[in-house]
Amino acid sequence: MPQAVSATPSRILSPDFARGLTLLGIAGANLATAWAPVNDAPLASLMGGVVDGSVADKIAVMIGAMFLHVRGLPMFATLLGFGIGLISMSLYRRQYPLAAARKLIAKRYGFLALFGLVHCIFMFYGDIMFGYGLIGMLLALCIAVRDKPLLISAAVLMGLNLLLFLALGVAFLFFSDAMSGNALSAGGMLGTGAFSEQLPWIDDSYWGQLFMGAILAVATPFSLPQLIMMIGPLMLIGFVAARRGVLTDVETYRRWLQISAGVALGVMVCIGVPLGLAGIGVLPKEWELGLFMLNQGFGIFTGPGIVAMIALAAEPLQRRLNEGGTLPAPLVAVQALGKRSMSGYVLQSLLCMIFVTNYSLGIGQGKGAADTLAIAAVIWLVSVVLAYALELLGKKGPLEYLHRRLSYGHEGLPQVYQPVPAQR
Incomplete structure (x- = not known):
């Protein structure tokens, strides 16, 4: 394997901080668009809705447009590639042959796909794992x-992904009257709107979750080319960043990290602000869908940028940790959630199923963007507290433990590759 780094220093803080913080953004985006959308809101129907002209809802919509929507997915995709890079380097140091290393990585991410399939069908049809x-x-x-x-x-x-969403965005901006409608509501964007109109039980029963989850689970492999265009480049960037040690040597790569952070900020301001303003009616509300599509295209550039921002901000903390220092408890708690991000992500779905859905307690249904953002913050805080408790107990997240056990076996990876004896 070419271009291997010789070693990895003490645990890199920025990926864990990034995952832990971004789970808040993922909760906020998913609450607004999937778990408790207000599809018939007069304003910002794609981003949680503004109910009764609420100023709080408008502020929440602006926050979501800039910092939540199409921010967490690209960040996690970047770090997923980074993780594959670290694993490949670890296998290289353990003297794994190329074929064995490929097989092990494919096995590990095959189990991630299996976890995602189960999550998609039984818990949340918007799964990305x-x-x-x-x-x-x-x-x-x-x-x-x-x-x-x-x-x-x-x-x-x-470039291909950007061209696709540029075309869609421009089409919706210039032909908004002809292309608008209920089918393009938040539910429609997630593939549920058409079903919900004909089959109301889709949103009102757990059987609806199973139905939609099964449909989208079957559809995901067929949408793989589009996913590859959207997620693939971010994973490749993260993979190369891991091989070059970008997050372990911030000083050397500071200029590139600053450029990446600047690009992300540019997207948040130049795309996110107009999107939010269209959502709350300051700009023509007919522009919301077109700008939403442009955000889908340009939003992927925020993935590496968010990682870069957190790496730059965490540099003094990383230095302190490398010198044997400790971190404040709140930062340890966020880092703990980042270490257990898969469990935290699935926990969000479990809590939403219990408290938010129409077929459960229905908290937040029809309430607007501010309420869904507040609910997301509470769910995130619960996950932070539980992750911190596991950290204090020295325990992995349950899904992380199971994933590692299935991928590497009871004994884990050997320090030096040991070929499996040939069967006689």
């Missing part, structure tokens, strides 16, 4: 490819 796992398996084939071809491939895929 299934797609992450499928693309992770494909990336296993690329671990011996050099950095330059990988980065060129990432640029081409990003």
Whole structure:
């Protein structure tokens, strides 16, 4: 495997901080668009809704447009690729042959896809782990490819994805009257709107979750080309960043991290602000859908940028940790959630199923963006507290434990590769 780094220092803080913090954004985006959308809101129906002209809802919509929607997915995709890069380097140091390393990585991300499939069907039809796992398996084939071809491939895929959403965004902006309607509401964007109109029980029963989950689970492999265009380049960038030690040597890569952070801020301001303003009616509300599509296209550029921001901000803390220092308890708690991000992500679905859905307690249904954002913050805080408790007990997250056990076996990875004896 080319371009291996020789060693990894003490645990890198920024990926865990990024995952832990971004789970708040994922909760906020999912609450507003999937768990408790207000599809018939007069304003911001794509981003949680403004109910009765609420100023709080309008503020929440602006926050969501800038910092939540299409922010968590690209960040996690970048770090997923980073994780594959770290694993490939670890296998290289353990003297794994290329074929064995590919097989092990494909196995690990195959189990992630399986977890996502179960999550999609039985808990949340908006699951992304299934797609992450499928693309992770494909990336296993690329671990011996050099950095330059990988980065060129990432640029081409990003360009194709951007062209697709630019075309959609421009079409919706210029032909908003002809292309608007209930089918393009928040529910419709997630693939549920058409079903909900004909089959009301889709939103009102757990059987509806199973129905939609099964449909989207079957559809995900067929949408793989689009997922590859959207998620694939971010995973390639993260993979190369891990091989080059970008997050372990912030000083050397400071300029590139600052550029990435600047690009992300540019998208948040230049795309997120107009999107939010259209959502709350300051700009023509007919522009919301077109700008939402542009955010889908440009939003993927925020993934590496958010990671870069957190890496730069965490540099003094990383230095303190490397020198044997400790971190404040709140930061340890967020880091603990980042270490257990899969369990935290699925916990969000469990709590929403119990407290938010129409077929359960229905908290937040029809309430608008401010309420859904507040509920998301409470759910996130619960996950932070539980993750911190597990950290104090020295326990992994339950899904992380199961995933590692299935991927590496009871004994874990050997320090040096041990080939399996041939069967006689």
